[in-house]
Amino acid sequence: MTNGIEAKRVADTSIPSGLPGAWALEARGLGKRYRRGWALRDCSFRLPAGRICGLVGPNGAGKSTLLGMTTRQVEPTEGELRIFGVAVGEASVMPRFAFLGQDKPLFKRFTVAETLRMGSELNPGWDMAAAERIVRSGDVPPHARVGTLSGGQRTRVAFALAFGKRPDLLLLDEPMSDLDPLARDEMSTLLMAEAVERGTTVVMSSHMLTELEDMCDYLLVLAGGRIRMAGDADALVPAHTLVTGVTRDGRLPAGLDGHTVIENRVQGRQFQAMVRPNGPLSGDWQTSEPSLEEVLLAHLRSPDAPPLYTPGARVGAEGTRTA
Ligand SMILES: Nc1ncnc2c1ncn2[C@@H]1O[C@H](COP(=O)(O)OP(=O)(O)OP(=O)(O)O)[C@@H](O)[C@H]1O
Numbered sequence: 001m002t003n004g005i006e007a008k009r010v011a012d013t014s015i016p017s018g019l020p021g022a023w024a025l026e027a028r029g030l031g032k033r034y035r036r037g038w039a040l041r042d043c044s045f046r047l048p049a050g051r052i053c054g055l056v057g058p059n060g061a062g063k064s065t066l067l068g069m070t071t072r073q074v075e076p077t078e079g080e081l082r083i084f085g086v087a088v089g090e091a092s093v094m095p096r097f098a099f100l101g102q103d104k105p106l107f108k109r110f111t112v113a114e115t116l117r118m119g120s121e122l123n124p125g126w127d128m129a130a131a132e133r134i135v136r137s138g139d140v141p142p143h144a145r146v147g148t149l150s151g152g153q154r155t156r157v158a159f160a161l162a163f164g165k166r167p168d169l170l171l172l173d174e175p176m177s178d179l180d181p182l183a184r185d186e187m188s189t190l191l192m193a194e195a196v197e198r199g200t201t202v203v204m205s206s207h208m209l210t211e212l213e214d215m216c217d218y219l220l221v222l223a224g225g226r227i228r229m230a231g232d233a234d235a236l237v238p239a240h241t242l243v244t245g246v247t248r249d250g251r252l253p254a255g256l257d258g259h260t261v262i263e264n265r266v267q268g269r270q271f272q273a274m275v276r277p278n279g280p281l282s283g284d285w286q287t288s289e290p291s292l293e294e295v296l297l298a299h300l301r302s303p304d305a306p307p308l309y310t311p312g313a314r315v316g317a318e319g320t321r322t323a
Pocket of ligand 1: 034035036038039057058059060061062063064065066
């Protein structure tokens with residue numbers, strides 16, 4: 001089984017060279033406070049360019065707030081956010097990203113062809129061939145009005161608009177939530193193919209853990225407005241071990257005391273703990289490597305567990321905090 005040290009080594013190989021723009025996103029001490037309280041706080045992380053990043057967290061965790069700050073729709077209360085090394089408030093970042101929100105705003109009276117033409121008029125670097133390829137590969141009739149399309153076809157047109165812009169960073173807020181399993185599968189294949197071909201960095205929020213496991217090689221996990229995990233999926237998962245054994249008094253064995261226990265579940269005389277080992281893990285119990293879904297669920301159920309960053313994902317938040 002891989003241990004935490006090996007995991008760190010895996011993560012280190014993916015750290016960009018430090019060239020300006022090597023990080024698609026870099027947040028330092030980022031926070032947003034509404035009248036009811038903080039939606040996001042102390043948010044510091046790095047996302048290397050070219051990765052497909054899953055943004056995960058329970059309802060109200062702060063995912064849309066983070067995406068909103070990235071797309072300049074939400075003004076940060078504190079901290080800073082950079083896209084490819086440029087502060088998000090600078091006008092020059094605008095052509096570099098595209099955003100596809102949950103509601104996929106499209107003009108229902110426009111035909112598909114008119115929608116793509118609008119995309120070409122609004123975006124200087126528009127790639128009509130790519131946009132048309134995406135629409136054509138889903139057999140979406142170019143002369144149909146958008147209002148008459150199925151949910152899956154509309155999503156495909158929205159994807160075509162987003163990719164036609166040729167963004168370096170594509171931000172997706174639960175892009176597949178209204179799709180049936182077949183359309184979902186088609187769209188995720190399309191998304192992966194387009195992203196890989198163009199080296200597009202993707203940030204995608206989703207509640208579908210299996211979808212994230214299939215598509216994403218990088219993860220940002222939020223809970224309660226704070227980052228709980230950030231970094232390479234390949235390194236985050238093996239940093240955890242699932243420990244199963246017998247408990248006499250409902251408590252964990254003392255041998256686990258020196259390790260970080262993310263979650264402990266007791267059923268009868270049996271316990272199952274999600275553990276982040278801080279050294280060799282030997283005792284009267286069984287261990288196994290958890291799946292990504294098991295690791296995510298444990299963190300989502302235990303928002304107070306200590307956060308985990310792979311080395312490349314960590315960034316200092318010095319000097320940016322306000323009251
Ligand atoms: N415009 C707003 N005014 C006041 N509070 C807000 C506003 N937008 C978000 N919030 C609050 O900020 C917190 C984070 O919300 P956010 O929408 O970012 O969560 P989320 O992770 O995207 O949730 P979901 O999975 O339900 O979409 C919530 O407590 C929410 O009520």
